[in-house]
Structure formats: structure tokens, C-alpha cells
Amino acid sequence: MEFFDRFAIPHPSPLIYASMVAIGLTVIAIIAGLTYFKKWGYLWREWLTTVDHKRIGIMYLLSALLMLFRGGADAIMMRAQLSVPENTLLDAQHYNEIFTTHGVVMIIFMAMPFIMALMNFVVPLQIGARDVAFPRLNALSFWLFFMGAMLFNISFVIGGSPDAGWTSYFPLAGNELSTSVGTNYYMIAIQIAGLGTLMTGINFIVTIFKMRAPGMTLMKMPMFTWSALITNIIIVFAFPVLTVALAMGTMDRLFGTHFFATTNGGMDMLWANLFWVWGHPEVYILILPAFGIYSEVISAFARRNLYGYKSMVGSMVIISLLSFFVWVHHFFTMGQGALTNSIFSITTMAIAVPTGIKIFNWLFTLWKGKIEVTVPMLYSLGFIPIFTIGGVTGVMLGMSAADYQYHNTMFLVAHFHLVIIPGVVFAMIAGLTYWWPKMFGFMLNERIGKWTFWFIAIGTCVAFFPMFISGLDGQARRMYTYSESTGFGIWNMLSFFGAILLAIGFALIVYNIYYSIRYASRDIGDDPWNARSLEWATHNPVPDYNFAITPEVSSSEGLWDAKKRGHTLFKGPYKEIHMPSNSGVPFIMSAIFFVFGFAMIFSMWIVAIISAIGIFACMAHRSFEQDHGYHISVDEIKQTEAKFGGAKE
Amino acid sequence: MKLKWAFLSLSFFVVTLLSGCNLLVLDPKGPQAERQAHDIILSASIMLFIVITVFSLLIYMLIKYRASKQSEDYEPPYIEGNKWVESIVIGIPVLIIVVLSIVSVRSNYIVESAPEGYEEEPLVVYASSSDWKWHFSYPEQDIETVNYLYIPTNRPLEFKLYSHGSITSFWIPQLGGQKYAMSDMVTTLHLAADEPGEYMGRNANFNGKGFAENTFNVKAMPQADFEDWVEEVKETAEPITEDKFQELLEPGHLGQLTFNGTHLEFSPAPEGENGGHQHGNSEHDKNQHSSEEASEH
Amino acid sequence: MKELFPFKQVMGFVFSLVLTVVAVSVYFFDLSFALGMTILLVTAFIQAALQLVVFMHAGETEDKGAIYANLYYGIIIALVTVFGTLLAMIWGYM
């Protein structure tokens, strides 16, 4: 029996038992459904083994939405618990697990795949490429991320969730103070997902450097592609730090080393240091693609070219470098003295300058434009004021002496939510709505979309502005309850109300998708938004091979030139197109990674060793494999193009 | 649309208005907290200027350049960017950042050193945290309290912070900002109280199940009252013993306790020779010691 | 035989051995910490550059720009990380 004890939940509650049953039933329902409708083959052929960047993008998107609701459920529970003083809805342990998983899920398993979804889908189309540079590696990236996410998510029904905060500071996260396997899940699930992210980073840098359409020099790339390039550069240099930190944390927990423990020379501060060396660039990994999306959307619906293209690019390059120079501001209060704090205080505030440039460039893009307020545009316009407030409070936090008062309070929580929600969530919904017709061939409902926006925008303000006040009044973050005499009650009640508005907003997104699938028109043409860049120059939805003929461009707005200046995008006859073949190896290898991770979490060494051998066997198989893909013949291309209503010649 | 911006600006004004009221951080009772409140108000005002600029520009653009306000056949022009506009957009933020940097650096040195203008030597208090309590040792008075802190007004206070477990953060909002307490080194926080009164103090850094209740009371009183209190403790309190102290360290919550003597005698703080990571008698850690000792000043 | 042992690579190998010998001198001679570290830093970075340029052919293709940008970026950030960490973990407390 002892063997099975480790899988038990340390702090069970009816809610968790209910979730177990729900998960079990869902899995059975999915398996039964697939079998009944005989969809196993379809699933395997079209999705599990696909190497197509568009399908991988869509799978990222589904995972991100799923995780948005998982993290959102956590958020609602937290706000509900805090809505009144001395509430007993959740106990301390449960609350601790919830805010930990909320943070991890939202950052690593919601925001990251959302970005990956849009990058995967859009970047190759925007640069006129057939696919990414390494399609199979791309599939592996996705499946590693997916398995990492699943591994993390089973934690609350098997063995217990991590409960040391998403920052997981040692020694609290060490063996002595955190006895359940929760933190093992944290270390290993994030590690697996992080490997996938690192590979994506390499993949997209090469894609963007080497696979652009003829004529598209670096300074003629659409702004979203630029932001994707910069983001991936940050990924490549930031994620190895996380890899090392997590590996050291894993060794402390599983092999009894003393990196971060407090005995035999271990140093708890080092974990905080390494975590934030990765953690701060991670913030910019999240925000830069959003900046790219806003640049696309604002320029498209102001019907004008992007103002200050060069300074936009320049500011992103500067941000990418500076993002590695500021991490100490996350622990100004650790006691490293006035000099160190001063250095990092200045670098922190300096980042506001390039960010400010971008805000003003968007504002000037509106200047002399012809602004159409569509749903994506609405999010972009809502982003500017809310993000400005989030951003300027960031400058305030950068004043290190004053930070002694903000640190670890609700003020900080308000700041980063007011940056991340408009900066990432708004952008992702804007991007989703904007590119949805490209993905699925129909548009999302405009009216529901606008209602959604107002719920989300107002919800964000109502949920997070009160935290500035309660933070300055001394409410620390991560407190599961507070007494009535503190006077925090009113502010937290307001926040709870805002959280409900947000929840309604997110539910409306799902309703919108359902509604639009049923009722939206499928006859929308290839360019329903009257947009400017190359992804709108191919069909809706996009054929397997993206472009029948490689486009040639002469500016960052290829399609606009074609529409307004008579520039010819597609020259020359059809040619055979080389395609990579599908492969089951990425999926199988990631599944083995899942087993490996699970075995490591529960210290089942034999299983771990066997699965590790399995992983290496997959790599060896890849080394010896000879796979040259296949070709789509000219005839086939002609047929497909004709089906889409007229060839593009 | 306009409604929303009205709402946004309103809520921000509400925030700033409230700042003037009695929020703990903005109601300082000591020089360090005052400096920090000053920085907060200063930076908030400058930031408010930026926010207003951005909001006005946005509202202007939206009112003037809506498609519904333009003629059907209006074609927006192609505008590359403008040197002057961009230099203003870069220049003003740079100036603001320079100003704030100067303020920030000066404040750092002020907050990190003993408050000036007091005649007496600082009162040294060792504040150490354990799950989920605070132990305050007064080596000068040779007494110790748990979960409450009596301090004299108008005398600099030098808190020596460390932890018996996970990282915690010692915070008395009305006297000044927080600093971490960690298990293998001692950090120093300089504070002072100018007015007698009762203040809230707490651990601000998450440290597990009992975190929410990990608070302590601070009572500032004139020097004479403080001395009376010390006298009283010396006469009435039990002495602290090693066994008793080990009992106190057990995870859990305790009320307010008072002892004669300090635990530092038998369980010294992790500084100097006793740095938590320096068990044993190796000769190679001399550098480490000196750096630890230096960090106290 | 000559074409199997190109002059450039042989010289590169010899030079790297020489640099190693110079570096090892810090072990055999009683040098001050500052001088020793200087020698080590200089020899290590020259060795690294030697490997990159002579053996790894970093500059031989049209992607040279991307490759060097990647390396410089990596080195800058690596140095910031190492020295920033020392500043925040050790030097800041002195």
C-alpha cells in the first residue's frame, strides 16, 4: 500500500473529488465518442501526426483557451474567497494551491501557447513561406508543451498541486517545508514545456531569417513578424536559464543536493535570482507579440501605414536587450544594498522609454487615419489607456526605495495584471478575432464581440484598480483571508465583482465561437478586413501549401501595394511544391516524456530510466531516418486553386 | 466609448484622491516612510501627467479621425514618421526617467542608512521569523518578545532581520518599507518612529499556510515609557530557555509572549562566525565571513 | 598528405596548445589574484575566438551576419547574467 500512498491528495476536499469524477467522465466520453464516430484514424492522421504550422497553431490555440478557463476558474475562486473578510469558502492550503496554479497556468500554459498559436499560424503566411524551417521540430515543440501542460494539470487530482507560489521560492519549496509532490510537478512539468518553447524559439528565428519572400528585406517585414523575431530571440537566451534553475531545483528535491536548501552552504537567494533572470525577459516574451498584433490591427483599421516603423523596430531591439538587465527589481528588498538597487532601478525605468515610443507611434498611426472600430480595433483602443496605467505604475515600482512599500502587496498585483491583461489577453483576443477568418473561413460575430469587449475591459478595471488602494493600505498579496478591521473588505468585494464581469466576458467568447460556427456566412472572400499584409493574399481558409506561387513584395505591406498600386504579387507559372511528410514520432516522443516526467515526480526510478531510454531511441530513430517528404504536382495545385474560386495568377 | 474613458480617468483620480487620505503607506509616522511616501506621490504625479497626455491624444484622434467623420473617398496618406515628433516622444520620457533616477538613487542611500537628525545611537532589535511568528530580541535590554514590538520614539531603530525557515519580509508600512528575512544571513533595516502610536506590522512574503495571520503589533512610545516597560518586563517575565525557544519554533500561531533574556545567547543569529551556511570549521570561508559582516553596515 | 592537414588548422591547434600552456602558468607561478584572473580571461577568450573562427567557420556563409549577431548577443547577455548575479548575490552585500 505504501507505494500507492504517494498518489493520494494530501488535502482532499469535495471539490477535488468532484473534479476527479468529472475528469474521469470526460476522458471516457472522449474515448467513447471517438470510437463511436470512428474518428481515431482521422485524429491520428490529421492532427496528432501533423507537421503543418497552421494545424499546430490551431492546436496551440485550443490548448490556450482550455488553460484560460482552468486559470480563470482559479482566479474566480480566489476573488470569491477574498470578497468578504474572514471568509471560509477555501482553507489556507487550498487557497495557496490555487494562486500557485493560477500563476503558472496563466503564464506558462495560457499566455505562452496563445502567443505560439498566433506566431505559428501567422508568421509563415506573413513572410510568404511554405511552412516553418523545421516542421517536425515544430510538432515536437507543441507536443512537449502539451504534455507538460497536462502533467501540470493532473497535479490536483494525483498527489497534490504545488503550493509555494508561482515563483516557488526556496526554502519554502524545498523538501523540508513542502512535503507533497506538488513542487516536483512544478519543476518537471515546466521543464518539459520549456524545452518545447526553446525549440520553437530556434525554429522561428531561422524561419524569419531565411524563409522570407523575395523582396522582403528585414526592414520590410510586417511588424508582427518583427515582434515574433525579437520574442524568439529572447526565448532562446532566456529559457536555458530556466532549464538550469529548474534542474537545480529538481535535484534539490529529488536527489538531496543543497543548491537552495539552507544547510551545507545552500543559498535560497540564488533560486530567486535565477528564476527572475528568466522571469523578467519572460514578461517581454509575452508582451512583444502583443505589440506586434496591435501594430497590425491599428494600422489595418486606421487604414494607414504604421507610423514610425523604424523606431518601432528599434524600440523592440532595445527592449529585448534591456529585458535582460533589470531582473533584480523583483527582489529589491533582499538587502543587496543601495548601489545594486540603484543600478537596477535605473535600467528598469529606462525600459519605459522604448515602450513609450511605441504607445505614441500607435497614437500617431491613428492621426489622419480613417478609423473603423471593429472588434480587434476595439481591443487595441482599449489596450492603450489601460496598459498606460499599468505601465506607469511599473515605473513607480521601479523606484527601488519606494518599492520597499509596494513589494509583495496588492499594488504590485494590480500593476502586473493591468499590464498583462491588456498587453496579452486583449491582444490575443484581438489577434484571434482578426485572424479567425484566415484560420476557419468565417468571421466571429461582431455584436457579441463588442459586448465581450466591454465586459472584459470594464471587468479588468473594476477588478484591479481597487488593488492599488488596498495595496497602499497594507494588504499583502497571497493572504487567504483578512480581518474586518483592516478595511480591505470593500475593495476586495469590488475586485470580485470585476472578476465576475471578466468571467462573463470569457464565457461570451465561447458563446461567440459557437454562435458563429452555426450562423456566420462562409462567403467572405480572402480579405474580409481589407487588410494590408501578405497573409490575406492567399485563400480563406488557407490551402495546405499556403501560397501556390511564392509572392514577391516591395514593402512591408505587400497586399496593400497589390491592391492600391498595382504591384503584382504572384509572378510566373505554378511549380511543384515540396511538402514535409507527417510523423508520429513527435507525439510518441512527447508521450514518453510525459511518462518520464510522471515517473520522476513520484521517484519511480525504473520507469524513469526505461522512458528515458525510450526518448533516446526516438532521437536515434530520427538520426537514421531518411525522409524526403513528398511533392504536390502542378495539376493538383491547379485543381485546388480552381476549387477556391479562381486561380491567383 | 467616451463613457469608458470618463470612467477610466475618474477611477484614476479617485485613486489619487484617496492617496491623500489615510492609506497606511501614505500616512507615514517616521522619516523613512515619509521619504517613501514622498517618492510615491512624486512619481504618481509625474505619471499622471503622462497618463493625461496619452488619454487626451487618444480621445482627440478618436473624435477627429473616425471613419464616420470622414468622407467616403478619403484616402489616409502615407506618413513615414517625423524626426521632430519622434525626438520629442523620446526626449520627454528620457528627461522624466533621468529626474526619477536621480530621486530614486538618492532615496536608496537615505533608506539604506540610519535616519539622520537623532542624537542617540540606534536601538538594535533582532527580528527573526519562524512559522508563523515573529521573535523580537533586544540585546541591549536583554529581553525578548513574540509577536509584538515596543519601540521608543525619536530614536533610530536598527532591525537585524533573519528567519528560522522560509524567506519572510519584515514590514511596518507606517514606519517604512519592508526587507527580507532569510535563514543564512542577517539583513539590516533602518527605521525610526516620530509619533507615539500603535502600528500594524506583518510578514509580507508568502511563507505557507499561516501566512495571512503572520502579523505583529508595534507600539511606539516616548523613551521614558519604553524604559518603564523594559523595567517591568525584567521584573515579571519568565527567562527564555533553549527548550522553551525550541518549543516556540514549532510551526503554529502564538499570542503575544514576553521573556527575560534573548535566544541569541544560545541560538545566535546567522551572522559572522555563525553564518547559516558555514557549519563546521573550514578555513576557506573567511571571505564569506567578511562579506557577511560587511553587509551589516 | 598536405591537403589533409591544412596549414591554418594546424597552426590553430598549435596556437591553442600555446594558450593552454600560458593559462596553466597561473598554477605554477605564484601570481596575484588580479594578474592570474587577467591571464585566464585573456587566454580563454582568445581560445574561444580561435575555435569559432578557425575551426567552426563562423564567417564563411551569407548567414555570417546572423551568426555573429547571435554570438555577440549571447555573449553580452551571458556576461550580464554572470556579473549581474555576482552583483546581486555577493558584491551587493559587501
Place this chain on the structure above:
Amino acid sequence: MKLDHTQPLEYSTKQNQLNILGFWIFLGAEIMLFATLFASYFTLEDRIGNGPSGGEIFGITPVMIETILLLTSSFTIGLTVNAMRIGNKKAMLTFFVITLLLGLAFLGVEIYEFYHYVHVGAGLQTSAFTAILLTTLGTHGAHVTFGLFWGLFIVSQVKKRGITTETTNKSFIFSLYWHFLDVVWIFIFSFIYLKGMM
């Protein structure tokens, strides 16, 4: 497949060029991986708890042997690429196998070294210093081990399939990897061993 005959075989297809650039960028990530280990090493170097310090357990002899072995193998993998470019399969395979043998010898010495450390009481769990020392060395050693298997696979492919666009591409990328490991070793040699013994 389009072939570009003005380039060496390993660059001759588009995919080959992508692979090589991709691998360079991966090496950028590896720079950060080892930089993080070094940052941690320097931070924890003096935190020896009850265990020994670096100066007490390092020995110059194994370190010098390892360094010479790895430097030489870096030289021979360079010769491998050179032989590959002039199309001399036999010489290429010879140099390649010599490289792997040198790598194997390096690994042997390193395993002996680890055995020695544990023997003198500097195990993984002894102190923060020993943990980061063994982790940094071990990460490099694991890279070498991985490289040995990978190299072996490539050798057998070159043997079976000859000098093709694919095998040259793989060999060239392997050579980048191997040289990079040599660069990392130089830093380990200088800033862990020599600095520790200085």
C-alpha cells in the same frame, strides 16, 4: 531538390542551410545554459559547508590530460570536415573515429575524476559547492556522452551512405557541436580548475 554547387555539399540545399543556421542559434542557447551554470558556480564557490574546497580536491594531472585530449579531438574533428570537403571518405572516417576515441578517453578520465571526488568526500550532496561543481562538469560530460552516440550514428551513416548532402550536413553540424564543447571546456578549465587551484 535544388543543389547549389558553388557551396560545399553541407550547404548545398536550402534545408541544409537552415539546419546549420538553426544549430548556430541552438549554440547561442547553449552559451546561456553554461553561463547560468557558471553564474551559479561563482556564487556558490565559497559556500563549502562542511565539505572540501576546490583547491583541496582538484588535481592538475587529470585536468591537463582532459584538456589535451579535448583540444586534440577538436583539432581532429576540424580535419574531418576538411577531409569531407575534399571528398576523401576514408580520411574523413579515420579522423572522425579518432575524434570519438579521444572523446571516449576524455570521458574515461572524467569518470575517474568523479570517482575520485566522491572518494575524498565531495559527493553531490556534500555541499552547495560540490553540487554545483559536479553539475557543471556533469552537464559538460553529458554533452560529450551524447555527442559520442550521435557521432557514432553519423559515422555509420557516412560509411553506409557515403558523402551525401545529408551526411555532410550532419557531420558539419556535429563538428560545430564538438568545437563548442571544447570552448566550454576551456572556460571550465580556466575558471573552475585553474582559478580554484591558483
